[in-house]
Amino acid sequence: MRTILPGAVLLALLFTLLLGPAPARAQGERELVFGMSAAFTGANGELGIEYYRGLMAYLDYYNERVGEGGWTIRVEPANDGYNPGPSFQNTVNFIVRDNVFALAAYVGTPTATHVLPLLQKFADRHIYMLFPFTGAQPLRGEPFGKYVFNLRASYFDETRVLVDHLLAVGRGRIGVFYQSDAYGRTGWDGVRRALAVHGLHIVSEAAYHRGASFGQDFSVEARHLMDAGADVIIVVGTYASQAAFIRDARNAGCDLPIAGLSFTDSDKMLDLLKAESERTGRDYTTDLIQSQVVPSYEETGLPGVRLYREIMGNYEGGIMPSGGEEYSPRRYSFVSFEGFLNGMLLGEMVRRMGDAPSRERIPEVMESIHDFDLGIGVDAHFGPNRHQGLDAVYLTTVRDGRFRPVDSWERWRR
Template identity: 30%
Template sequence: MNNKKRHILTIGKLSLLILAQALPSIASSEDGVNKSEITIGGVMDLEGRSSRLGLGMKAGIEAAIKDQTVAGKKINFVTLNDSYNPTKTKESTNKLVQEKVFLFAGNVGTPTAKVALPILEDNKIPAIGFFTGAGLLRNGSDNIINYRASYVQETKAVIDAALKQGVRPEGICAYVQNDAYGMAGIKGIRKALDNASNSGNSIKALDKILKMEGNRPKRNGMGPVGVYARNTFTARAGYDSLKLWERKQGASCRLVVTVGAYDSVSRFIAYAKSKNEPWVYSAVSFTGAETLASTLKKFGVSDKVIMTQVVPLGDSNLPIVKEARNALGKEYGHVSQEGYIVGKLLLHGLRQINSPQGTSDASSDTKKNNADKPITRENLIAAFKGNKFDLGGLEMDFSDDNQGSDLVVLTKLLKNKWVPLKDSNWNALLNMQVAQSN
């Protein structure tokens, strides 16, 4: 064999060796991941009537990932507006899928999630920390990781407290958005009343309402529930539905659980107040704490409103709360704090992919294998599933489901701010009702 042929064969062998070494990295490449960055996406209301929620989540996530790297890669967060409109959600979701983002994080809303999740599922794209407590994200899907407590947990927490203070089941009423979001709240009410005595009439009516199908069925006049259409502000029909329930039961609503958007909920409360109703109202976290308080202030409402929170209160000494306050500055609030937590949760998962796991006596081969894992969607989900960990003082537990936190904090409106609701406060709220209804 002459030198020329030997040289050609040597080059060929080297080429094959280089190709063989490159194949693992080629095979492990993932959409949205390259040598310098990881691109994630989010679809939320940035321009519509619920834009304060979308902007808050966006600000929180961006603050958490700012200047952070994972395996030497920066995190690039691309967001698109949907104005809390499912049709726009579908369009924006498909666009980001086509742009090959690694995952979706911080999407806002239940009806919007309802159309986005099937698209993500078809493309095996993870959904991380969506701003909704609906059950459709808690059905055991392999590609969904939730931070927050569910709406069922939120509504059950406030109703359990009310029942404990002597409110009767027929006095538990609701004003909700007439869609999957609102019905998630009704399911929570139904569950809370399940073991309450003399709750048969309420449960029967709630079951009938929950079984109704179609796009915005006529749920008013069916029981202790008033409904409104998403992105509308007319409160009268829902109010009249509750008054009809009172007449049929011969008893007044004592607590009206609201599950809706901040503008619609605040207008309903203001309308009922104008009718001199002695009701106490509650709202779930999605309503937006700061925005609801400021909107209620415009209508002259400053008391008798309870709100469930799924993040620690702002004066907490937890490290993650202090970090969020410092990072967000004037943009800090309950919603942006949740976004910050979601951002930190995402960073934790990504970093765990390459983190040596196991006990200190784990074999060096095991640790090396963990350290060599590529950043893939499958490996990210595996970093959460079955694990417990501390996130800046917040306990995350994914050992038996896809929801990290069960935290629900009851707060009440006091001088346009949310403060902890104590058991002793209930008497004052309910006695205020009696005094005003005489």
């Protein structure tokens, strides 16, 4: 697929290429620098911050224990506001100006997929993207998948598990409300594919533009999906847009189960819905289902969860402004836990490189990671034809004011 770059971005890229490669970024002794582009401001800024905080909580812990002769890890964050253009420019800067060791922990499908052609363009420099916060297919297939290593399950994995469970309780008339971009279309396609296996199709759909806030009115879209006779709605959105849709659907009389994907940031979405419930006296938190790609951070029987809670519970770093407002970080969240696990994997990759870390060795080292224990009950496994470490999907619903594992699907049986 041919990619056409925006004029201003193309000029910036050509200018930096004419300058030639920058000298290695000034780094501390035995330090590797990774470039991270994510939303730290705007409607989805808190998602980027939570992911960054979880990542850095583990990496700070890791760096303190490297010891003499080891290599420490530094992450350079750059704000893209969840917009493809700034993400592209950040990536050009990381590669050409900053000469980072690799790209790591990018957040979002529209932003991460937009920079994939750069990985191909700079293949001679061995630029790889490590552990992005997205389950999109372009990062997992040809022609770009060989430049990307993912830890999390894909959106196709999440939608398949959701659809299979919904069909098992007789809910086969599925409507989809999705973000009108690469993220939303990937989730929509995942639902479509999962239904097609059973000879079914999406009964109705509605879309919205990326960047919608909680103040957006989605009552028209909610009524459209209800009028089509859907018996469940799957939302492929972000925390603000999904919370707004749930509010407006419930206000319109919709009592159907409403499901969402891991990228939503279910903890932040639930915060918005609980605040709206308190304001209006109406409960917006019932019959919600969320797929997750990490276990619940309350499953303290898992050693990885215990380590996360021990480190994250007292972590004060990784705070950035969100939308110009004061940001109060959550002590624990699904998003920061995923960032934490990605930090563990990044540290393991660097550790395995020993005394000779190099970009060229990234595929060799990553593909050598078989059955790596993250302490979550399932091991990460990579290989020459496997650049996604985990396939596990966890289904949660609101119970006692938090998203917890679904204990029974019978409540939603038709």
